Amino acid sequence: MSDAARLTLTTVEGEGLRFAVHTGRFMMTLDSGREAMAASPVQAVLAALGGCSGMDVISILRKKRQQVTGYAVELTGERAAEHPRVYTRIEILHRVTGHGVSPAAVADAIRLSDTKYCSVHAMLAASVEIVSRFEIEEA
Amino acid sequence: MSDAARLTLTTVEGEGLRFAVHTGRFMMTLDSGREAMAASPVQAVLAALGGCSGMDVISILRKKRQQVTGYAVELTGERAAEHPRVYTRIEILHRVTGHGVSPAAVADAIRLSDTKYCSVHAMLAASVEIVSRFEIEEA
Numbered sequence: 001m002s003d004a005a006r007l008t009l010t011t012v013e014g015e016g017l018r019f020a021v022h023t024g025r026f027m028m029t030l031d032s033g034r035e036a037m038a039a040s041p042v043q044a045v046l047a048a049l050g051g052c053s054g055m056d057v058i059s060i061l062r063k064k065r066q067q068v069t070g071y072a073v074e075l076t077g078e079r080a081a082e083h084p085r086v087y088t089r090i091e092i093l094h095r096v097t098g099h100g101v102s103p104a105a106v107a108d109a110i111r112l113s114d115t116k117y118c119s120v121h122a123m124l125a126a127s128v129e130i131v132s133r134f135e136i137e138e139a
Numbered sequence: 140m141s142d143a144a145r146l147t148l149t150t151v152e153g154e155g156l157r158f159a160v161h162t163g164r165f166m167m168t169l170d171s172g173r174e175a176m177a178a179s180p181v182q183a184v185l186a187a188l189g190g191c192s193g194m195d196v197i198s199i200l201r202k203k204r205q206q207v208t209g210y211a212v213e214l215t216g217e218r219a220a221e222h223p224r225v226y227t228r229i230e231i232l233h234r235v236t237g238h239g240v241s242p243a244a245v246a247d248a249i250r251l252s253d254t255k256y257c258s259v260h261a262m263l264a265a266s267v268e269i270v271s272r273f274e275i276e277e278a
Contacts (some may be wrong), residue, residue: 002169002216003181005189007214012209021189027181036165039163039167040163043163047180047183049180051179063178069151070145070151071147074143074145080258121223122225122266124262126266136140
């Protein structure tokens with residue numbers, strides 16, 4: 001199986017760095033610089049890691065019949081000072097809200113995502129230190 | 140320097156996997172599954188690689204005073220059949236349109252991005268084979 005993406009520079013004139021992205025049936029915008037109107041590519045990578053991990057974790061919690069009423073994923077990525085300005089360390093905080101959600105179930109879901117299912121995590125973990133933790137709040 | 144992202148699951152009810160993403164001053168949506176309304180996290184990674192590389196290349200071509208009138212980046216990513224379904228190989232095709240654009244300038248811009256500037260490329264290249272090529276069309 002394969003994925004495809006096509007990006008078109010919409011700011012050919014001037015100094016802008018805005019690209020319209022078509023991928024699958026979807027559109028998004030990536031932008032960079034002082035007058036950016038959309039996320040930068042590296043911000044998109046951070047978002048992709050959170051989305052990938054979050055989709056795994058909520059899917060597993062649903063399978064485990066956990067009563068989740070709210071779920072957020074917060075990420076912080078530290079970047080190298082020199083080019084290429086890669087992330088050197090990323091922290092992922094899973095915030096789960098629900099009724100009697102089991103800490104063991106959440107820990108297990110995160111472990112399965114980080115070690116088995118999350119493709120973005122697997123690709124980045126070869127070069128970036130990634131640390132996951134979670135907090136559970138009673139609804 | 141650091142980046143941050145916050146993703147909120149907007150489909151807590153049901154089986155949906157849609158997350159609203161806030162990163163910096165910007166919003167995007169990531170989604171997955173049959174009824175997805177936005178790009179998946181792995182599609183976002185492919186887009187991010189194209190955006191990162193494309194922003195470098197157009198910036199370098201502008202510095203080299205190349206007369207570019209159109210620019211698109213096309214990516215194809217082959218994915219592993221087994222979990223985690225990482226990209227095993229990504230092809231990046233840079234399509235540059237302009238007046239007398241120098242092939243040596245484009246090749247040099249791509250080389251600088253791939254080896255020095257593009258942080259997304261640097262992070263992925265530790266685990267994914269990435270191949271870049273280009274085509275120039277006279278405007």
